[in-house]
Amino acid sequence: MLSETETQALLLSLRISAAAVAGSLPLALICALALARGRFPGKLLLDGLVHLPLVLPPVVVGYLLLVSLGTRAPVGAWLLQTFGIRLVFNWTGAAVAAAVVTFPFQVRAMRLALDAIDPGLEAAARSLGAPRLDVFCSITLPLMLPGIVGGAVTAFAASLGEFGAIITFVSNVPGETQTLPLAIYSAIQTPGNEAAAARLAALSIGLALGGLVLAELAARRARSFLGR
Amino acid sequence: MLDVDIRKRLGTFVLDVAFRGPERGVTALFGPSGSGKSSVVNGLAGLMRPDDGHVRVGTETFFDAPAGIDVAQHRRRVGYVFQDARLFPHLRVRDNLLYGFRRSPRAERRIDLDAVVGMLGIGHLLDRRPQALSGGERQRVALGRALLAQPRLLLLDEPLAALDAGRKAEILPYIERLRDDVQLPIVYVSHSVEEVARLADHVVVLDHGHVAAEGEVTQTMARLDLFPPDSPYEAGAVVPVHVLDHDENDGLTRLGFDGGVLIVPRFPTPEGTHLRVRIIARDVMLSLVRPIGVSALNILPAVVGDLRLGGDCYADVQISVGGTRLVSRITRRSAAHLQLAPGRAVFAVVKSVAIDGRPVEWSRNIDRAPK
Numbered sequence: 001m002l003s004e005t006e007t008q009a010l011l012l013s014l015r016i017s018a019a020a021v022a023g024s025l026p027l028a029l030i031c032a033l034a035l036a037r038g039r040f041p042g043k044l045l046l047d048g049l050v051h052l053p054l055v056l057p058p059v060v061v062g063y064l065l066l067v068s069l070g071t072r073a074p075v076g077a078w079l080l081q082t083f084g085i086r087l088v089f090n091w092t093g094a095a096v097a098a099a100v101v102t103f104p105f106q107v108r109a110m111r112l113a114l115d116a117i118d119p120g121l122e123a124a125a126r127s128l129g130a131p132r133l134d135v136f137c138s139i140t141l142p143l144m145l146p147g148i149v150g151g152a153v154t155a156f157a158a159s160l161g162e163f164g165a166i167i168t169f170v171s172n173v174p175g176e177t178q179t180l181p182l183a184i185y186s187a188i189q190t191p192g193n194e195a196a197a198a199r200l201a202a203l204s205i206g207l208a209l210g211g212l213v214l215a216e217l218a219a220r221r222a223r224s225f226l227g228r
Numbered sequence: 229m230l231d232v233d234i235r236k237r238l239g240t241f242v243l244d245v246a247f248r249g250p251e252r253g254v255t256a257l258f259g260p261s262g263s264g265k266s267s268v269v270n271g272l273a274g275l276m277r278p279d280d281g282h283v284r285v286g287t288e289t290f291f292d293a294p295a296g297i298d299v300a301q302h303r304r305r306v307g308y309v310f311q312d313a314r315l316f317p318h319l320r321v322r323d324n325l326l327y328g329f330r331r332s333p334r335a336e337r338r339i340d341l342d343a344v345v346g347m348l349g350i351g352h353l354l355d356r357r358p359q360a361l362s363g364g365e366r367q368r369v370a371l372g373r374a375l376l377a378q379p380r381l382l383l384l385d386e387p388l389a390a391l392d393a394g395r396k397a398e399i400l401p402y403i404e405r406l407r408d409d410v411q412l413p414i415v416y417v418s419h420s421v422e423e424v425a426r427l428a429d430h431v432v433v434l435d436h437g438h439v440a441a442e443g444e445v446t447q448t449m450a451r452l453d454l455f456p457p458d459s460p461y462e463a464g465a466v467v468p469v470h471v472l473d474h475d476e477n478d479g480l481t482r483l484g485f486d487g488g489v490l491i492v493p494r495f496p497t498p499e500g501t502h503l504r505v506r507i508i509a510r511d512v513m514l515s516l517v518r519p520i521g522v523s524a525l526n527i528l529p530a531v532v533g534d535l536r537l538g539g540d541c542y543a544d545v546q547i548s549v550g551g552t553r554l555v556s557r558i559t560r561r562s563a564a565h566l567q568l569a570p571g572r573a574v575f576a577v578v579k580s581v582a583i584d585g586r587p588v589e590w591s592r593n594i595d596r597a598p599k
Binding site for chain 1: 302314
């Protein structure tokens, strides 16, 4: 049903999205904790920075990534020289772009989950002899699981659809950085490829819908697990 | 021995509280909201750091300002039972119960799951989730969870306040069992005279951040100065009694106390049981001569002790019936008319039906009843 390049684009999209979510989840958790529980100067600034990709045009995100992580940009050059990591024109670069753009989704969901936790439960756990880290692992983390799962699924689905930041940062290389939306774009640009574009678009819609349904199911399951 | 002496300034509120409680048995922290009960509790649990003073439980020092000791909250092992049970919603009852147990030092485990489950009657709930429990069941599980953490001190912070009367009646016997079976100092915070009368051995009355009175429960609750007519609490005496016998024909029970016999509506408790009854001051009438032809069944010879005239129409009279103190609230006019004064012999008239038919189990250990 799908051609080889189309299958390739689908698998690449899934891989990039998975890497984007998995890679940014721990950082999102730290940010959510800092924003929900922390008290420090510059908290408002961090809040703004985290949510910036939500309102910035993705092209701008891609541009910023290019000027900071490109091979001739300071950080990019350092990464290349020290670790041999080259993000530009590489699928890992696409994952970084998708992660940055979908980062706010994860932080927001986690932060809401954290805010919903009764601090009295954590105080109770401490009174029962649990040190802080233990309380976090045994009480806080399980209780915010619905938020973590919901945020991750939403970010995954949004990553699948990321276009502007990826094409700007890592370009449109079939088999390397050409995700579903980029493949659709290419198909539309090529005369006589309307059928392929339609197929890929349908696939895209199916994936997005599936992702949202999955997110809702996961959230429901997590809620019933917590008895809410 | 529970030894508390803490001072803390919280905005304009100044907490300055010092008291001692028994090594075993219930010390009640009693007082209206805003009296500083919660601050004291938080100081005991380590949630609040006092500016000065000390907190000692048995041989352990939790806090000592001069010595610079402030034991971390999770190392104090204070079994804290909150008003809202605070069960962990993601854990089944069994794992809730074992949460503290698993974190307690192996060598100090004196009470195990089976003992706690038996004591609190929660065996059938172990595999349930907290959401599936009633309010009363939740509070029982919370009690068990605190006990299983092998606490050095049990802190019950208004554990019944969120429950309706029926649920309260369901839980109280379990707390009484706990008090009698567990070798622990228990601090019971309450603003309910009934709960304090029923459970406490020692009472600390707090008012505006200070200790207004402290002492053995029957002595303290009969003090006139603590419960003036304009206080939110009903003045009255707590009387330790034991069930002498039941009169099934008339549905009455005879209660023996230090000073005579009280006839009250049939109690459900068996003969020989030691318990406490509360006799409300407004239900005690005074007479200079032994009244005849009255419906009240309890006519007790008494001697006037203390007398306290209010600014309004009331007069509170403390009377001794044998070794027992009762309180009578009458009008100032009556007090003047009867020429009541310390040492005057009177008769106290107590209506049988005025005494609460839901008795309070004093203790299964007779030696703990007052001499």
